[in-house]
Amino acid sequence: MSNNGFVPYDLIVLLKGIGVSLEVFIISSVIGVILGCLLGLARHYRVTIIGSISTFISEFLKNSPVIVQLFLIYFGLPIFLGIDMDARQAATITLSGNTAAFISVIVVSALASIDKGQIEAARVFGLSEWKILTKIVTPQALLVAIAPLVGLAVNQLQVTSLISVIGVMDITKVGQILNQRTWQPFLVWPVIGITYFILSWVLSKAGLLLENRLKKHQSWVSI
């Protein structure tokens, strides 16, 4: 019997691929958000040398191809730092850094969009910089940042498809394997494409929901 046809197990392989893609995406997003906020804050407050380093790192990560970063991490770290890791870890590290770079830019511009006058007012009334950040700036900056953040998330989800190149068994890699076995590219790739589409669609809907909830919580916006 030929093993060229599709078998029910292929569906399980695809589901596993979705799991891997989502895992890398979610972990790298969480790390990216934390790191990106720190980078953005360092840049915004011009924290001496850290601010400049942060600018350099985010500019480098933003302006070089993800696939190059992926190769540098996957092949470079084991050689230069002797760190032993599998492809999935390398992918997660790379995407975390890449996401952080883009998030830091969104954070910086959201912080800069807040009117200076109110910050001066808060300062004059004796509020600490931390209180100003948490009570005055962040609630307003979050609203500015939420739409670009959701856009970035949808984009980064697509970017995860690149990690298949270093052998991570994500959705795209599963597609490659199925395609090679069945020789049915016009069946395999549409399915893979639709899979990404559905995930992205759900993600952007969830983002919209979050945005609306945030706006509802801050009723001043709609006035």
Added chain:
Amino acid sequence: MISINNVQKSFGNTVILDGVSLTINKGDVVSILGASGSGKSTLIRCINGLERLNGGDIKVGENSVKNKVELNEIRKKVSTVFQHFNLYPHLTVLDNITLAPIEVLGWEKSKAIAKAIELLNLVGLQDKSDSYPSQLSGGQKQRIGICRALAMEPECLLLDEVTSALDPEMTSEVLDVLADLARSGTTLIFVTHEIAFARKISNRIVFLDEGKVRADMEKEQFFSNDGGKQDPRIKRFLDKMDSK
């Protein structure tokens, strides 16, 4: 109570304050007059620590603006009202007013709210406590700005051209509130272009010109022909303002 001693301030090569010295006593109502660019607003911003001095010193009581810890003490005693209101747009009127008393002075929420409501009554905006700044007119915003400043129970209030962004009707709303404050004995330092109003409520006039104190005298003396008006610079300024 506030002693300003030989203050120097410049931005780049532009000298804004060139050796300003003033003493402001408790209960004084001082108007700072002068042409645009004479350094009036910068002087206010030096007193509340928004600008760093290039020379000299400003002391409020025993505390100097040059020391960070002391500046925090000053900020508990000296409140500012801004030309462009600078209210927090994402907070209700009530939260705008109670934020600093709660966070900086450590008041109980209930105490801060009671104080805020008392102040809102004072300025006639008791029904606006749950509104957001964007729902208010300019005059109302500025009255809230005054409430926010007074909620700190300050020893001194700095008012930086607080009516410049308002139309005449709204200006009178705000000036009425300030006149009441002046009568109540609060120390007021206000930078203004409202000469008639300055003449009505202040007891002292300071005239700044090119970063220097050109005149610092009792109100009656400043506006009399054998007093401030003897100075051709001041006479020219007042005549120009009168003809407006």
